[in-house]
Amino acid sequence: MNTSIEILVIEDNPSDLELTMHALTKYNLANKIHVARDGEEALDFLFCRGAFSGRDPESPPRIVLLDLKLPKVDGLDVLRAIKADRRTKAVPVVIMTSSNQQRDMVESYQLGVNSYIQKPINFVEFQEVIQKLGYYWLVVNKPPPSGAFH
Amino acid sequence: MNLRDAPIRQKVTWVIMLTSTVVLFVTAAVFMTYEVIAFHRSLVQNSQTIAQITAAQSSAAVEFEDDKVCQEILSKLKEEPTILLAALYGRDGKMMARYPASSPVGFFPSAPELQKYKIQEGALNIFVPVKQENLMVGTLYLEWDLSPAYRHLRWYAEMVALVLIGSMGIALAISHWLQRRISVPILELAETAGKISRSGDYSVQARKYGNDELGQFTDSFNHMLAQIHAQNEALRKNEEQLRGALQTAETAAAEVRTLNTELEERVTHRTAELAAMNKELEAFAYSVSHDLRAPLRHIDAFAQILEEEIQKNPDRVPHYLSRIRVGAQNMGRLVDDLLKLSRVGRVEPKFEAVRLTAVVEEVLAELKDEVANRDIEWRIAELPSASVDPGLIKQAFANLISNAVKYSRTRARAVIEIGVELVDGETAIFIRDNGVGFNMQYAHKLFGVFQRLHRMEDFEGTGIGLATVQRIIRLHGGRIWVNAELDKGATFHFTLKGIEAARRI
Numbered sequence: 258m259n260t261s262i263e264i265l266v267i268e269d270n271p272s273d274l275e276l277t278m279h280a281l282t283k284y285n286l287a288n289k290i291h292v293a294r295d296g297e298e299a300l301d302f303l304f305c306r307g308a309f310s311g312r313d314p315e316s317p318p319r320i321v322l323l324d325l326k327l328p329k330v331d332g333l334d335v336l337r338a339i340k341a342d343r344r345t346k347a348v349p350v351v352i353m354t355s356s357n358q359q360r361d362m363v364e365s366y367q368l369g370v371n372s373y374i375q376k377p378i379n380f381v382e383f384q385e386v387i388q389k390l391g392y393y394w395l396v397v398n399k400p401p402p403s404g405a406f407h
Numbered sequence: 408m409n410l411r412d413a414p415i416r417q418k419v420t421w422v423i424m425l426t427s428t429v430v431l432f433v434t435a436a437v438f439m440t441y442e443v444i445a446f447h448r449s450l451v452q453n454s455q456t457i458a459q460i461t462a463a464q465s466s467a468a469v470e471f472e473d474d475k476v477c478q479e480i481l482s483k484l485k486e487e488p489t490i491l492l493a494a495l496y497g498r499d500g501k502m503m504a505r506y507p508a509s510s511p512v513g514f515f516p517s518a519p520e521l522q523k524y525k526i527q528e529g530a531l532n533i534f535v536p537v538k539q540e541n542l543m544v545g546t547l548y549l550e551w552d553l554s555p556a557y558r559h560l561r562w563y564a565e566m567v568a569l570v571l572i573g574s575m576g577i578a579l580a581i582s583h584w585l586q587r588r589i590s591v592p593i594l595e596l597a598e599t600a601g602k603i604s605r606s607g608d609y610s611v612q613a614r615k616y617g618n619d620e621l622g623q624f625t626d627s628f629n630h631m632l633a634q635i636h637a638q639n640e641a642l643r644k645n646e647e648q649l650r651g652a653l654q655t656a657e658t659a660a661a662e663v664r665t666l667n668t669e670l671e672e673r674v675t676h677r678t679a680e681l682a683a684m685n686k687e688l689e690a691f692a693y694s695v696s697h698d699l700r701a702p703l704r705h706i707d708a709f710a711q712i713l714e715e716e717i718q719k720n721p722d723r724v725p726h727y728l729s730r731i732r733v734g735a736q737n738m739g740r741l742v743d744d745l746l747k748l749s750r751v752g753r754v755e756p757k758f759e760a761v762r763l764t765a766v767v768e769e770v771l772a773e774l775k776d777e778v779a780n781r782d783i784e785w786r787i788a789e790l791p792s793a794s795v796d797p798g799l800i801k802q803a804f805a806n807l808i809s810n811a812v813k814y815s816r817t818r819a820r821a822v823i824e825i826g827v828e829l830v831d832g833e834t835a836i837f838i839r840d841n842g843v844g845f846n847m848q849y850a851h852k853l854f855g856v857f858q859r860l861h862r863m864e865d866f867e868g869t870g871i872g873l874a875t876v877q878r879i880i881r882l883h884g885g886r887i888w889v890n891a892e893l894d895k896g897a898t899f900h901f902t903l904k905g906i907e908a909a910r911r912i
Contacts, residue, residue: 271864272705272730279712294862297846326697328859329849355704356697378700380708 263289263395265318267299267335269327276380277322277353280387286395291318296330299323300338303345317348320394325354325361333364340369347401349394416590423582424575431574435567442563446556450531451524454551457487458535462547465495469537469545472497477504484549491530492550495537503545519546529553592616596628609636687874690856691745698857698869699741705734737869744871747802748856751878756796758905763790763804763836766797767825770805778812781821788826790836794905795883803879806872807838807899813866814897815842833902841896850889876901 264286268274274292281287293299299321301307305314321339325332332352339345349371354361357375365373374390377383410418461480468476477495481504484490493506496519505515516532524533530550537545592614599613609632615625709730716723767787793800808823815821824839845853845860852858854877857870880887884904891897 269862269864270701272709272734273701275730276705276708276712294864326857328862329846329852354697355700356693358693358697376704378704378707380704380711383704383708 263319264391265291265293265299265302265321267293267296267321267327267332268324269294270324273324273376276383277387280384281391283384284388284391286387286391296327296332296335299327299335300330303339304342314344317345319349319400321348321350322390323350323352325352325356325365333361333368336365336368336370349398349400351390351394414590415593416586419586419589420579420582423585424578427578427582428575431571431578435571439564439567443560446560450551450553450556451533454531454533454549455524455535457490458533458547458549461493461549462535462537465547466537466539466544469495469497469503470539472503474503478506478508480504481506482508489552489555490549491552492548494548496546496548498544500546516548519548526553529557588616589621592621592625596621596625600628603632609639687856691749693857699738702734702738702741706731706738709734740867741869741871744869744875748871748875748878751799751802751875752882756799756882758794758796760792761795761797761800762792763795763800766801766804767808769801770808773805774809774812777809781812781816782819783812783815783821783823786822786824786826790825790827791834791906793903795903799879799882800903803876803901804838806876810872810899811838811840811842811897813842813868814844814861815840817843830900830902834906835900835902836906837898837900839896839898844891844893844896846893847891850891853889854887 264281266274266277266281268277274294278287278290278292281290291302293302298308302309302312303314303317303321305312323332323335327335330338332354336350336352339348339350346369350369351372351374352365352370353374353376355376362373372390372394374386377386410421413421461484465477465480467473468480481493481495484493484506490506492510492514494515495503495505497503500518502512502515505512520534522534524531526532529552531553533547533549533551535547535549536543537547596613599611603609603611612629612632613625615622615629709727713724713727713731716727764787767790771785808825811823812821815823818841822839822841825837826839827834827836829835843861843866849860853860854873855870856874858874859868859870861868877887880901880903885902885906887899887901889897889899
C-alpha cells in the first residue's frame, strides 16, 4: 500500500463530518482520510490546485465520500468535474446525502456516481452503512490497475 | 350607300318621300285611268248619239235613195267641227253621199263594215245602221277627229303631273319638318349615350321633346341612367364602406396582433415568474428533505453517541450536548427563516411613503446587542423616501445589514457603508462592507434559496436570507445585484420602483 490518501470526505456541516469521522474511526477506517469542507476545496485537492498544488495528481484517493449540499460548488458539480477528468474518472464516488429527492439521484447516476446513499436518520443504521461502505470499497472491491486511465 | 347605314334623318325622309310618292303616283294613275276610260266612253256615246240622230234623220232619204237629201243632211254635220268625214251607204252598200263633199272618195271606206266603231290613226270610225221601221236600209259612217280630245287628255295629264310635283314638294317639306321632330330627339339621345359611353358619367340626362314613344323612350333612358347613377353611387358608397371596413378590420387585426404580442409577452413573463416560483417551491421541498432532516439526524446521532460514550468518555459529554443543542438551534433558525420567506409574497404588500433612513435607524437599534462587542465604523448617508411596504422593506434592510455585520466580523475594524447613488441612470441604495467577500464566480448562486458560499463552521446561516431580500425587492419592482471580491468585502445594490429621485447626487 502506498501512502496516498485512501478516503476523501467532502462535507461542510461540522456535525455531519464529526458523525462520519466517528463512524469511520469506530471501524478503523479512519486512516489516510482527507476532509474537504466545500466543493471548491475538494476540486482543488483532487486536481492539485491552489493550496494543494504540491500534491501528485496521479495519486487519486481510493474513494470519495461526497455530500450533495455544499457551499460554493455543490456536490453534483464536484461529481461532474471528477467524472469528466481523465485523472479522476476511475475514482469511485459515493454520494451520501440527507436528500431523498429523485431528481438528485437520477442526475447523480447520469453523471456516473458509483453509489448513492441516503443518510439514515437513525445513527446506528448510519454507522452500519459507513462500515459496510468502507469494507466494500476498500477491501472487497478491486480498484482499477494504476495507470489504467492514463 | 346602304340604306341600313344611312343616317336616320335620311331614312325618315326616304320613308316619307317614298310613301307619299307611291301614294301620289297610284292616285294619279288611278285617276288618269278612270279619266281616260270615262272620256273615251263619253266620246263614243256622244258620237253614237249624233250618229244615230243623223241616221234617223236620213233614213227616209236613204230608203228612197235620194242622194241630194242625203247630201244635205250630211252637210249639216259641219255644226260638229270634230267630225272629219261622214258618208251614207245605201242598202246595196253603195256610197250615196259624203261629207265634206269635196273630199276624195278614197278617204272613205269603200263599203260599210259590220264593226260598230273602231279607233285608228287618231280618229274614231263609227258605223251606224240606217233603219226604216226596223228594217235596215243603209249605213251611216262617221269619222271623228280625236286630236282635240287627246289634247284635252294631255292637258289633264300635265295638270296631274304638276299637282304630283307640287305635292311631292310639299311632302318633302313636311318630311323635312317631321324628320326634324323625330330625328332630333333620337340624335340627341344617341349623342347623350355616346357622351356617357365615352365619359362614363351617368349623372347626365337626355332632353325630352314630347310624350310620344320617343319621349317615353327618353324617360326610360333617363330613368335607366338615374338608376345606373344611383347604383353606381351605391356601389361607390359600398366600396367606400368596404374599404373603411377593411381598414377597420386591418386596424383591428393589427390591434389583435399587438394584443397577442402583449399577451405572449405577459404569458412569457408569467411563465418565467411561475418557473421561478416553481424553482423556489422545489428548493423548498429540497430543503425540507435535506436541510430540515440534517439537524434532526444530528440530534438523534449525538444523543446516541452520548449514550454510548457517557461512561467511557465523560469529559466529552458537554461536547455532545452542545452538538445536540446546535442541531436544535439550526432547526429552529431554519423554521424561522422559512416562515419569513414564505410570508413574503403570501401577504399582499401595502405601499406607503416611508423614510428609508428611518428604517435603517430602526434596524440598527435592533442590532444594538449583536454589535455591542464589535468595532464598526458606520457611514450612513441620508436615504430618500420611497413608496414601499414598511414591514417588508425593513426585513430586507435587516437581512442585508446583518449580513454585512456577520461577514465583516473577522475584521479588527469593520466598515459598513449605507448610501444611495445613480447606477445607469437609476437610483440605487447600496450596503457595502469590508468583510470576507466571496469569489464572483459563485455570485449567480447567492440569491438562490439555501445556497451558501461559506462554510457552516465559518459563518452560520440558512441560505434563506438573501433569497428573501431578492423576493422583497422584486415585489417592489426593483432588482438587486452584488459586487464582491474575496477577502475585500461585498457591496449590495438594489433599486425600488417607488423610490423618490435623489436629485442631490
